[in-house]
Amino acid sequence: MNYETITTETREGMAVITMNRPDVMNALNTQMRAEITHAVSAAGQEARVVVLTGTGAAFCSGQDLGDRANMGNINLERTLRDEYIPMLNAIVDCPVPVIAAVNGTAAGAGANLALICDVTIATESASFIQAFSKIGLIPDAGGTWALPRTIGLQRAMGAALFAEKITATQAADWGMIWEVAADEAFEEVWKARATHLATGPSEAFKRIKQVMRASSGNSLEEQLLLEGQLQGQCGKSRDFMEGVMAFLQKRPAQFEGR
Template sequence: MTSTIKVDRREGWTAITLNRPDRLNSFNEEMHRALAAALEEAADESCRAVLLTGEGRGFCAGQDLSDRVGKDGPPDLGYTIETFYNPLVRRLRALRKPVVCAVNGVAAGAGANIAFACDIVLAARSARFIQSFAKIGLVPDSGGTFFLPRLIGEARAKALAFTAEPLSAEKAEQWGLIWKVVDDDKLMAEAEALTAHFATQPTQGLALIKEAMQASSANDLDTQLDLERDLQRQAGRTPDYAEGVRAFMEKRQAVFTGRTK
């Protein structure tokens, strides 16, 4: 693993930290590849939850624009998105476990939208979310045009994208963009505790909840009802469902394993 990403494997979960603090953890190709490798490792069944955060005073400032300096001709930004950003967002959404994001400072451009691609976002009170693309004549990417209208509505999404105005963590929570605002000095302790909690829960059930929620915006009611039926059938056949019922009947705390069989 390169130094652009720090990976801390805990009991049942993994903390992944973007580690280019001198560049506000902005992405270059090396960091993209290192993060892809870390998430690939985290897909293993032994890891039951993931925490994503940034080193230093910012979460992620998006693309490192200096990474493009000195190259001949206009850049093919579509290639960069197809090669790095789109696979990253798809990987986060496809992980069969909760992904918690702790936004410890500015989250700008792709950095903001990568946070929104995670399952649960906690933000430091000082954090800011910025759709900075319009400042340099670009379009929100990394799922920005997908997540923003669905989370806060078209009017607010367009205003954030057109103006590139910073959105405070408090306002992001009020609008439903994130789960919770936490005092700066308490952010990591709360994020780690939440991720550790998820690592003790029925992992397969949580994965099926994630699948159902992510499918709902594209489904009509009948399709979603059928999906709930199918996923519930799967959930009912997991060892954790059997353990949960036994624990309920025996009036004790359930001990979930997260296993598929």
């Protein structure tokens, strides 16, 4: 598929999807949402890790408010249901880990797009803004689900009500994201993280994602049963045998991803 609002590159098991509308800070319009949905779904079948990042000074500034000529005709519920939910589900349901490499400002739906990914790595100068209340809206694109679970109700409520900028360092300190990297080292850091996942035990990584995502909706008993089921599957993989042999032989493991 030929994309117009994003670029894609796949090599050595790593698929990099780059939002490419720098003139509007990579704001999400209908076409971009559809292209991200398609690209993530396709990459999940071909790669061992997916990276989502942005071009220019921003990761993503959220909904493109200039996407429709007549703002009075916007049906936000339909837009979220028909365009945002498929995009977010593509990331959540992707069988391989998805890294958000936040290269700059992540605002509104752009912030929550980053937070719905499995791991979020941000450059030091990046920031996260739940900007919705500034235009009379509530956080969407999964923000009301992700934020209370990652940073607690008080901080989630404050982020939504006050719509203040949260720095990358603050986001990491709060547990909102995984890691902050110095601006000059940012690309090197996220590529190293992605390479680790692309060359690791992919079958285990897939099941880590599955079991972690399931935990919030499971009772302890249900989660323990799921752990047992998935661990049994991992125990039959070639990567498990290779990992054990490498440990016993005191050498680095050479995982095949199967």
